[in-house]
Amino acid sequence: MGLFNYVKAVMPCPNCQEPLDSWQSKRLSVRGLLLANAMQSVVPDGDMDGEMHDICFDCNMAVDVEIENGQPCNAKVSPLITRR
Ligand SMILES: [Zn+2]
Numbered sequence: 001m002g003l004f005n006y007v008k009a010v011m012p013c014p015n016c017q018e019p020l021d022s023w024q025s026k027r028l029s030v031r032g033l034l035l036a037n038a039m040q041s042v043v044p045d046g047d048m049d050g051e052m053h054d055i056c057f058d059c060n061m062a063v064d065v066e067i068e069n070g071q072p073c074n075a076k077v078s079p080l081i082t083r084r
Contacts, residue, residue: 002026003037009044013056013063014075020063023052028067044070055080 007023028035028042028050035042035050042048048070054063061077 003039005035005037005039006041007044007052007067008041009052009072011065011072011075013059013061013077015061015063015077016056016059018056018058020054020056023054023065025050025052025067027051046070 004024004026005028007025007028009023010019010021012018013020025042026037028048031047044067046069048067050067052065052067052072055061056063056077060080062080064076064078065072066074
């Protein structure tokens with residue numbers, strides 16, 4: 001829970017290649033300065049580092065991606081755990 005930022009990016013799911021475009025992040029920095037988590041829409045650029053997360057509802061995976069110099073890297077998927 002709590003505040004986060006939106007990351008305006010489109011990236012295919014590493015598991016099924018479905019394009020994902022609802023990225024959220026609680027840790028983004030620009031030139032080393034941490035951005036406030038204030039529900040802002042952030043466009044990654046070459047000065048940005050951090051991480052972002054999305055959920056692929058096509059294959060039910062949580063997708064976690066690191067951002068280095070504005071580029072997504074080290075994408076990881078893990079099975080979505082649903083609680084209901
Ligand atoms: Zn997927």
